[in-house]
Amino acid sequence: MLDRVRIVLVNTTHPGNIGATARAMKNMGLSDLCLVEPKLFPHEEAQARASGADDILTTARVVGSIEEALADCQLVVGTSARERHIPWPLVNPRELGAISAQMLQSGAGAKGRVAVLFGREASGLTNEELHLCHKHVHIPTNPDFSSLNVAAAVQVISYEMRMALVEGQAAGAPQWGTQWDIELADNAELERMFEHLERTLIDIEFLDPDNPRQLMPRLRRLILRAVPDKVEVNVLRGILKKVGLYGKR
């Protein structure tokens, strides 16, 4: 679906930025680059900064007007650094990803294309250019240092496109990755391990059974927070067994 997301660079001055844009796009799986009247292109500096994303540069389309770049697109979004005279529907990059996914996955947009416009290094997009857009996207930045490099802006937008269109909208932080290869321990195994731990702590005189205080709850909380797998529980029990033997040598 990322092949239906177009990055449009308007009047880019430095060819190095075109190369870095191509690399950022390809890293995230985008491929459709359109250049509106670039100052210098093709150029060796673009090749160098593309670092292997030459195919994106080769297939990039160079056009003479923004209208030409956008003609076959259903959703057009312009990047905007500052607040505009006339407020426009303004989204952040994450919302742009969500909107794009809605559009491209809907019946209405089943053959559709999204275009994201990036302006000149020094001055961005003009008001007239921004008025061609359905929405504006603003990348949140430090108010005291807000001027993003154009390829860095493409990187952030492309990342959010990938997150929305390829990765799905994952929310929340999993504690293991999806690649985790071992089954998690069940409650019975955990409880046997905690009993073993408690006996051992009494044996080594760390835990006073007449005054246990909060020691076991603290250790339970620590270990349970990690939600151990079966191998980890076996390793812990192996250690406890060896501790027992250690005192009997």
Place this chain on the structure above:
Amino acid sequence: MLDRVRIVLVNTTHPGNIGATARAMKNMGLSDLCLVEPKLFPHEEAQARASGADDILTTARVVGSIEEALADCQLVVGTSARERHIPWPLVNPRELGAISAQMLQSGAGAKGRVAVLFGREASGLTNEELHLCHKHVHIPTNPDFSSLNVAAAVQVISYEMRMALVEGQAAGAPQWGTQWDIELADNAELERMFEHLERTLIDIEFLDPDNPRQLMPRLRRLILRAVPDKVEVNVLRGILKKVGLYGKR
């Protein structure tokens, strides 16, 4: 709160990437840059690519080891491009933002610091370096072109840190609660504890120093996943001390 997020670049080869990193950080409001044995720094190419983020370069700390870079950090996350031999808790940049927000906004991390490690341009972080980390973060990329420029990776991570910490776009279930009353352990405390653990496991003959296999990485992974607080680390060290005495009775 972004001033408590540290970007750590390990053995960076190209000074231009250090400059571009400084710019990406400042754009997103981050300021704490730490360089572990950079090949060339300071360097005019770093200045040039910083494009006005010179203050980040001026205040950047150059250190001789990763341990030095991490000593005062409570949550350490390493960037990882490929799947590892032992799976480690793996998050995406958005989840990293959420976890960082939870930590830095909780009682446990009220004075805490998050460090994000970025490896060498050609080869990333080593397994040993990744085993220093509580979690790993993977930036989703095109499988056919996955090698992100290091400053582009910093851009994405810094963007998500800003989204979570400034824009209030964090989500997910907290690992500690906001009510957590004890400060999290810092890296130096954790490493001392792991050294103590390793010595003890050798003493009790659970760990064979001539054939350590993956035992320490497995135990590191388990304990780091829980992100222990200072009291928990003290309890663990108290247990290890008692185990030592147990064998000498």
